[in-house]
Amino acid sequence: MTQPHINKRNALVHSDDKLSILLIDDNEARASALILALEHSRYQISHLLSSGASLLKKVDELKPDIVVIDIESPDRDILDSLHTLSNFNPKPIVMFSEQEDSDTIRRSVKSGVSAYVCGNADPKRVRAILDAALARFEEYQNVKQALAETKYELEAKKTIDSAKRMLIESRDMSENEAFHAMRKMAMDTGQKLEDVAKTLISMLKTIK
Amino acid sequence: MTKPDTNDCTDHTNDQVSPINLGFVPLTDSAPLIVAQSLGYFKKFNLDVKLRPQNSWSTLRDKLQTGVLDAAQLLAPMPLASSFGLGSLKVQMSVPMVLSQNGNAITLSPNLCDEILVASELSKLPFPLPAHLLNAIVERRTKNGKPALRFATVFPYSCHQYQLIDWLKTSNLHHEVEIITIPPSEMSKSLETGLIDGFCVGGPWNAKSVREGTGVTVLTSFNIWQDRAEKVLGTTHRFYQQQPETVAKLCAALLLACEWLQSLPNRFEAAKMMADSRYLDEPIDVIAPSLLGSCLTQQTSAPQSVAHYNRFYSGDASVVNAPSLSVQQWLLTKMVSSGQLSSEKVAPEQQRQILANIANTECFERALTILEKA
Numbered sequence: 001m002t003q004p005h006i007n008k009r010n011a012l013v014h015s016d017d018k019l020s021i022l023l024i025d026d027n028e029a030r031a032s033a034l035i036l037a038l039e040h041s042r043y044q045i046s047h048l049l050s051s052g053a054s055l056l057k058k059v060d061e062l063k064p065d066i067v068v069i070d071i072e073s074p075d076r077d078i079l080d081s082l083h084t085l086s087n088f089n090p091k092p093i094v095m096f097s098e099q100e101d102s103d104t105i106r107r108s109v110k111s112g113v114s115a116y117v118c119g120n121a122d123p124k125r126v127r128a129i130l131d132a133a134l135a136r137f138e139e140y141q142n143v144k145q146a147l148a149e150t151k152y153e154l155e156a157k158k159t160i161d162s163a164k165r166m167l168i169e170s171r172d173m174s175e176n177e178a179f180h181a182m183r184k185m186a187m188d189t190g191q192k193l194e195d196v197a198k199t200l201i202s203m204l205k206t207i208k
Numbered sequence: 209m210t211k212p213d214t215n216d217c218t219d220h221t222n223d224q225v226s227p228i229n230l231g232f233v234p235l236t237d238s239a240p241l242i243v244a245q246s247l248g249y250f251k252k253f254n255l256d257v258k259l260r261p262q263n264s265w266s267t268l269r270d271k272l273q274t275g276v277l278d279a280a281q282l283l284a285p286m287p288l289a290s291s292f293g294l295g296s297l298k299v300q301m302s303v304p305m306v307l308s309q310n311g312n313a314i315t316l317s318p319n320l321c322d323e324i325l326v327a328s329e330l331s332k333l334p335f336p337l338p339a340h341l342l343n344a345i346v347e348r349r350t351k352n353g354k355p356a357l358r359f360a361t362v363f364p365y366s367c368h369q370y371q372l373i374d375w376l377k378t379s380n381l382h383h384e385v386e387i388i389t390i391p392p393s394e395m396s397k398s399l400e401t402g403l404i405d406g407f408c409v410g411g412p413w414n415a416k417s418v419r420e421g422t423g424v425t426v427l428t429s430f431n432i433w434q435d436r437a438e439k440v441l442g443t444t445h446r447f448y449q450q451q452p453e454t455v456a457k458l459c460a461a462l463l464l465a466c467e468w469l470q471s472l473p474n475r476f477e478a479a480k481m482m483a484d485s486r487y488l489d490e491p492i493d494v495i496a497p498s499l500l501g502s503c504l505t506q507q508t509s510a511p512q513s514v515a516h517y518n519r520f521y522s523g524d525a526s527v528v529n530a531p532s533l534s535v536q537q538w539l540l541t542k543m544v545s546s547g548q549l550s551s552e553k554v555a556p557e558q559q560r561q562i563l564a565n566i567a568n569t570e571c572f573e574r575a576l577t578i579l580e581k582a
Contacts, residue, residue: 052390052391052394052397053390053397053398053401053403053404071270072263074394076263076264076266077265077363078388078389080265080295080363081363081389105274105297106274106276109271110274110276114266114267
């Protein structure tokens with residue numbers, strides 16, 4: 001592998017045997033998972049939290065081959081603008097994937113990962129990194145969504161319970177009667193039980 | 209049991225309303241979107257619009273290109289950049305209406321302002337500041353081997369970028385000043401830490417920097433370009449071809465909002481709506497001034513009156529909001545003169561086709577017809 005090239009590192013900035021990846025992600029758990037997934041390869045990963053304007057300096061110091069960044073990070077515009085500068089020319093991964101199926105692009109945008117290829121990294125190897133990143137980001141997207149759903153269900157249950165309590169207190173109903181009254185209202189109006197509860201709460205509050 | 213919608217504008221051919229994901233970057237000139245949502249204008253046209261705030265223009269663009277968003281409030285030059293494939297995928301965009309004109313301003317660090325005062329032997333900075341007052345500073349920095357002045361805008365394909373360049377050009381300084389990209393929310397801090405010497409950004413970020421004492425606003429974009437398109441409504445050309453009526457209704461609702469924003473008393477109400485944590489999440493005292501035609505300049509000075517600071521509508525819809533071909537041609541000249549697009553690279557016939565596809569006058573006319581019937 002090692003060819004007797006003099007100053008190979010200097011002659012080729014993006015040397016073939018080691019791709020350096022800059023990962024910008026405020027989600028520490030996701031970042032560690034990605035680093036772990038790529039650990040056995042010969043990639044060199046530097047991890048950064050969203051750093052705002054100082055990102056420019058960091059990118060200039062590290063000169064990464066690939067930047068992987070959370071699509072929701074405000075810092076994306078900084079990276080996106082770098083292609084207009086001559087000394088550093090990152091291509092958004094979506095451009096790199098132009099020849100590939102547009103489904104990859106869509107999946108990448110949806111799962112929250114965006115990536116930039118700087119220089120002439122081998123597309124096959126970049127692809128492997130992108131695949132690993134996509135898998136990790138999707139995994140976390142699912143966890144996040146499951147968490148949001150649980151939270152939403154809990155909120156809904158709380159609203160329904162307090163509407164029920166108000167009915168019991170103000171209308172002298174039993175718990176069972178209150179629940180059935182609400183369910184009937186929901187069925188009659190084609191609304192969700194939770195929405196009926198919300199309406200009831202605001203109505204009962206104004207009547208008071 | 210639910211009452212059928214008796215509104216005349218109901219699309220009878222398609223009773224199933226699927227939600228429209230409308231993206232935007234929260235700024236003072238997002239007012240038409242937030243007003244249309246808050247006052248129920250989208251519902252009036254039987255649209256179920258979900259407003260989707262985004263943290264960056266690149267992400268907004270990518271989501272629009274890939275269909276994660278159906279429509280979006282875009283920086284006026286973005287549809288051109290996307291249609292020519294500059295810095296992103298090449299996706300033909302369609303602009304059915306202009307949402308606002310003007311709205312940006314240039315703010316300098318207090319240090320740079322002091323340098324200008326000393327160098328020009330003035331006791332007070334003139335408003336609007338002529339760019340030639342920077343000449344002495346640029347010369348001195350070069351002579352002393354200090355780094356060049358560095359300014360920031362929000363995105364390479366933005367009016368902010370071209371306005372800053374045009375202002376600097378008036379004194380032949382456009383090659384002497386470095387211009388970088390920083391997210392709006394980072395501008396104030398970047399001035400304070402000395403990373404940049406000035407920025408060109410939209411509201412409420414200039415007013416915020418002045419209130420915080422980190423910056424001095426020295427001119428607005430109206431002092432550079434008068435009444436030019438700033439933000440536009442954009443969809444992919446493909447989405448428009450699939451759902452022309454939906455896009456026309458979107459325009460109709462947004463036109464109503466723009467018209468509503470013509471009245472000054474309504475403007476304060478708009479500021480109040482936008483202060484909400486779902487939208488700008490900033491205090492009303494930084495959102496309201498520009499909407500009321502007031503440009504805050506410096507903590508210790510009185511504001512300046514700039515009547516057209518934020519312009520959304522005038523007289524009739526065609527004045528501000530028409531998505532004319534000339535709007536696109538004007539932006540294209542700016543893109544070419546700032547070196548982002550080489551005009552020889554694109555065949556004239558292809559260029560004409562791209563521009564004609566962007567300026568979606570057909571949809572705008574349809575929106576006006578819908579409004580007449582409403």
